[in-house]
Amino acid sequence: MKKWTIICAAGILAFVLSACGQTAVPKENPLTGKKEEVVVKSELTAGEVMKKANAAAETQQSMHSDMEILQTLEMGDEKQEITSTIDMDMILEPLAMRQTMNMQVGGEEMAIEQYMTEEGFFMKDPQSGRWVKLPNDMYKEVTGQMAGVTESPVDFSMYKEYAKDFIFEETHDEYVLTLEGSGEKFSGLMKEMLGKNMPAGTDEAMLEETDMKVEKINLQFSIDKKTFFTKDFDMDMIMTMDEQGQKIKVTQNVTGTMTKINEIDEIKIPKEIIDNAQKMDSGINQQ
Structure with missing residues (x-):
């Protein structure tokens, strides 16, 4: 089951919304049941909004993000x-990252902290509490992967068949795009997107051998009306996979917010981490 944990985690941010033709309708407030008041109604179609959001994403050089992932296998x-x-x-350029991830698996907790800049790739060993400096080629490898993602234009033709399935709404300051569906055509989308976003070294042939069925997929993106940056997303998914007779059911909810877009100018690794980190050539647990 461990390999499916890796693959499903890789697919968390693998979705891109397609372009629809209708203009937005006021979004219903879930607390009052009434439509949101929209002072100036947008005349943009969903397709135009997504093109502008895609263009805005190309100007995005930095951000802060918070995510929460609930997953059952x-x-x-x-x-x-x-x-x-x-x-x-x-x-993004040059690639630099500071990340803290807290995981709870089967009652066991694990905290992972890491920094990655041109000074190196540093990770805190969750077991010993010591900082380690990973091999320099790992920074180059991750940089290369990120470059491929950020430089590739979005291929909207891949999502044309889903256009009629999107709900397009607006509030006073946001566009809201929602996809709710299930069935074979979403299974094909899921498999294709997972294939493009699997971690390096993962056996891609494994996906081809897997019978994947999407029982439910609900995805929602909120896009800022002024900047066209994506502000947050919420994804609910239930899917089943059959790999060589082994059936696996995955239930997953992912929520995320993006803030401080283009406001982060520098990520510095604390000097004490650089000075005291143990160099590792072949794994974090090497003594």
């Missing part, structure tokens, strides 16, 4: 629950 009588929170600052 079931295989036969075995059941594994995973809860994760991620607090991250990131700069």
Whole structure:
């Protein structure tokens, strides 16, 4: 089940919304049941909003993000629950990151802290509490992967068949795009997106051998009306996978917010970490 934990985690941010043709309708307030008051109604279509959001994303050089992930994996009588929170600052060029991730798996807790800048890739060993400096080629490898993601334009043709499934709403200051669906066509989307976002070294042929069915997918993005930056997202998903006779059910909820967009100018690794980190050539637990 461990490999599916890796693959499902890799697919958390793998979705891009498609372009729809209708203009937005006022969003209903879930607390009052009434439509939100929109002072100036937008004349943009969902497709135009997404094109502008995509263009805005290309100007995004830094951000802070907070995520919460609730995941349940079931295989036969075995059941594994995973809860994760991620607090991250990131700069794209040159790639730099500060991240704190707290995970709870089967009642056991683990905290992972890491820094990654041109000075190196540093990670705090969750077991010993010591900081270690990972091999320099790991920074180069991650930088190369991120460059491929950030430089590739969004291929909207890949999502045309889902256009009619999107709900397009607006509030006074946000556009809200929602996808709710299930069935075979979403299984194909899920498999394709997971294939493009699997971690380096993962066996891609494993996806081809897997019978994947999406029982439920609810995805919502909020986009700022002024900047067209994506502000937050909420994803609920239930899917089942059959790999060589082994059936796995995955239930997952992911929420995330993005703030401080283009406001982070520098990520510095504390001097005490650089001075005291143990260099590692072949793994974090090396003595």
